Amino acid sequence: MSLRRIGLPLLLVALLALGAGAGAAAARTTVAPAGVVGQAAPKLVPHSRLPGAGAFEGPVYRLPVGGIEIGYRQFGRGPDLIMVQGDTAPMSLWMPYLLHPLAKKFRVTIFDNRGVGYTTDDLSKRLTVQLMARDTGELIEALGLQDPTLVGWSMGGEIGLTLAEQKPSLLGALVTTGGDGGSSHTVPPPPDLIRRLANPNAGVNVFLELLFPATPAGGAASARFVHGVESIPQEKVAPRTLKRQEAAEEAFLEYGGTWRGLPGITTPTLITNGALDPGVPPVNARRLHARIPGSSLAIYAGAAHGMLFQDAERFAAQIARFSARAKAGAATG
DSSP, X not given: OOHXXXXXXXXXXXXXXXXXXXXXXXXXXXXXXXXXXXXXXXXXXXXXXXXXXXXXXXXXXXXXXXXXXXXXXXXXXXXXXXXXXXXXXXXXXXXXXXXXXXXXXSEEEEEOOTTSTTOOOOTTSOOOHHHHHHHHHHHHHHHTOOSOEEEEETHHHHHHHHHHHHXXXXXXXXXXXXXXXXXXXXXXXXXXXXXXXXXXXXXXXXHHHHHSOSSHHHHHHHHHHHHHHHHSOOOOOOHHHHHHHHHHHHHHHHXXXXXXXXXXXXXXXXXXXXXXXXXXXXXXXXXXXXXXXXXXXXXXXXXXXXXXXXXXHHHHHHXXXXXXXXXXXXXXX
């Protein structure tokens, strides 16, 4: 039984309870805006703008993609960047203090994976990482994103790796953090950690320890993250979606296809991880780096699975530099 099957869904339940509950299902009346490339017009979700620090992210739009409707936000200016969330996480869990510096360098697209928050689901289809990768690719095409940089956290990194195999010409660059390649080559978390996370009486602090280490820097990052979660209305994640995404992640950890395809990835790829990540030990990042030709590797000292939030400004700057180098290489190649 994997850590992410037990830990992260329960973590999400605990963390989302801190927020106000945006209630995505309540916003069903929609109005079509103009100026977005795609086969169908996106529809504005009324009253979906975030308050306070998240106001710059703008409203949610919905777009028909692959038999479902995907809810997304777009903001910022510059080359395209799309961000893919982890297991059962809604886009509201992207913290403004990470998104804001990215919006200064990119036109950023964030969205909810299938069945989460503002995005619908099709229960007749088995939910898999491969299906969510296809959703992501079809959203990129429907929005007309040009050679976007994809940033994926945790399962979002696995979705990004799978998409880079499915459609190698679609992405301009790929950045993963806290992801793995599935299969028997993935190093699991320690068994005692799995047992602690399986405890139904475990408090939110147990799960925050997954994201942030027990250090002064980790404590400050944890407090900043919790404050961010509390300050933004969090989207709802139904129990049915929790189970479907848990099953998708568990299946990916048994699936060898992505691992076998890693040597064929031609997209410029940056693999990152927290050096103290207990859920996805950094050896997995090193194995991805060794498996993907020409990839880059960055292990963040003193950080865990929430590295991208603990070192948000540094991570955003690294994404911008890597994306710029990838685009420069493509222009001269």
